[in-house]
Amino acid sequence: MAKHLLQKLYGFLNNEHGERVCKGITDDACDHVTRNYFLILLSSTFTKLGDTLSNPKTVLTWLMTYVNAPVSIISLIVPIRESGSMLPQIALTKYISKKPIRKWIWVIGSCLQFCAIASIGFIALYFKGAVAGWLILLAVVLFSLSRSMCSVTSKDVLGKSIPKTRRGKLKGYTVSVSGVLVLLAGLFILYKSKTDVSIEFYSYLVFFASIMWLLAAIAYSRIKEFPQTISEEKDKQDEEPPEGLLSKFKLLKENKQFRNFVIARSLLLCSALTAPYYVVLAQNNVGKKSYLLGLFIIVNGIASIISAPFWGKFSDKSSKNVMALAVLIASILGIIAYFIISFSTDLKSTIWIYPTAFFILGIAHGGVRLGRKTYIVDMATGNERTNYVAVSNTIIGLILLVTGGLSALVSLISVEGVILVLSLFGVLGAYKSYKLPNVEKTD
Structure with missing residues (x-):
């Protein structure tokens, strides 16, 4: 009964009422697509909720402030959190690419x-001050x-388990469901902010938040992953590059499409890097009100609920x-924000401006993340996909560290100026993304 209901729900969510679509996966995997x-x-929803409730831009910064960690240590949290997960990936690919079953690594x-x-x-x-700061770091x-x-493994498991034209919708629904949970969490934090919130609460x-990753691991372990590779992996393009970490970067030279994707992706960083500066602008212009944390979480959750299904369906057509x-x-949004902060004293002192901007940015960033993830999954297969993900993430990790450091220095002069510069790079990123070839094939 439960299996039948899940199959009906799968068909409804993917508008699939006839023969099962299994493009890009094996026949064995096709039999387990619904499961x-x-x-x-489920696992992605858990991790996204955990991410929100331990977000370095909001919750962890709030937490470290309570334990009186030095600002110099707090400033390292975001770049390490964002880039640290990307830089080691190219070193992992040689090991992971030899594993026929990769879900256990996840x-x-x-x-x-x-x-x-x-x-x-x-x-x-149990710790305070610099000791607490360094331990948290x-x-x-x-x-x-x-x-x-x-x-480095999730996109490969996704590519082996879920057919093309279904992956974007899956990501979209994941963001939407987690958005509802994030909204509830934000409302709870907003409610608690009416009273004196202690360190115990945070x-x-x-x-x-940590329990979410444990639940996610349990759910992910139940995925039925097959060691067989799909037929497309037999192509010469899917052969692993020569051994050695540096050799994998030859992909940038040898594959023009991949190189252009990495360039485009590096220019998309404005949607991620500008987010904390909107929070800083709110604190500078309307004050460090305790309910702002809950308010920003709430609008970000609403943005996910509204936009994710649209971005998911759109990505399956053209990521x-x-x-x-x-x-x-x-x-x-960033260009408009710059002019408001620079030239409108009344508007920049209006509190609703900042949650509204964060809401729009949440919609945009959700589209950027979902689009680029779907694109790289659909662009390649097997070990080629694993190498593409690792190389691109490593490069983006390095760019994040450099750009984040430069942005931090410039922000000492003008926070709104950082938003403007990053937004102008984003305009170029929109052009470079549009010029990429389409990888979603429906034939």
Whole structure:
């Protein structure tokens, strides 16, 4: 009965009422698409909720402020969290590419993330000052390294388990479902902000977030993954590059499409890098009100609920156009924000401006993330996909560190100026994304 209901729900969600679509996967995997679809949906929902409740831009910064960690240490959290999960990936590909079954690497990585985030809760309860700051930073390093294990394998498992033209919708529904849970969490934080919130509250919030990765690992372990490779992997293009870490970067020279994707993706970073600056602008212009944390989480959750299904369906038709449109929205928003902050004293002192901007940015960033993830999954297969993900993530990790550091320096002069510069790069990113070839084939 339960299996039949899941099959009906799968058909409804994917508008599939006739013969099962299994493009790009094996016949064995086709028999388990429904089961795998919902297990990936469940595990991804858990991790996204955990990510939100331990977000370095909001919750972890709030937490470290409570334990009086130095600002110099707090400033390292975001770049390490964002880039640390990307940089090690190219070193992992040689090992991972030899594994016929790769879901267990994801499970181990998720369990390690549970340990890392849970340790932050304990550190906040029992340590203070610089000691607490350095210990939390160490936990974030462990989290990022563990996250890289999941990142480099998740797209490969997705590509082996879920057919083309269904992957974007799956990601979209995942973001939408987790958005509802994030909305509830934000409302709870908003409610609690009416009273004096102690360090125990934020520590327990982080403890709860850590459990999400443990639940995700349990769900992911139930995925039916087959060691057989799909027929497309027999092509010469799918052969692994010569051994050695540096040799994998030859992909950038040899594959023009992949090289252009990496260039485009690096220009899409404005949607991610500008987010904390909107929070800083809100604090600078309307004050550091305690309910802002819950408010930003709420609008981000609403943005996910509204936009994710649209971005998912759009990505299955043209993920490169999703990237272009989404980053263009983020860029136009940034340009408008710059002029409001620079030339309108009344508007920049209005509190609703900032949650509204964060809401629009949440819609745009969701499209950027979903579009680029769908594009790289559909662009390649097998070990080629694993290498593409690792090389692109490693490069983006390096760019994040450099760009994040430069942005931090420029922000000392003008926060809105950073948003403007990153937004102008985003406009170029929209053009480069639009010029990419379409990888979603329906024939």
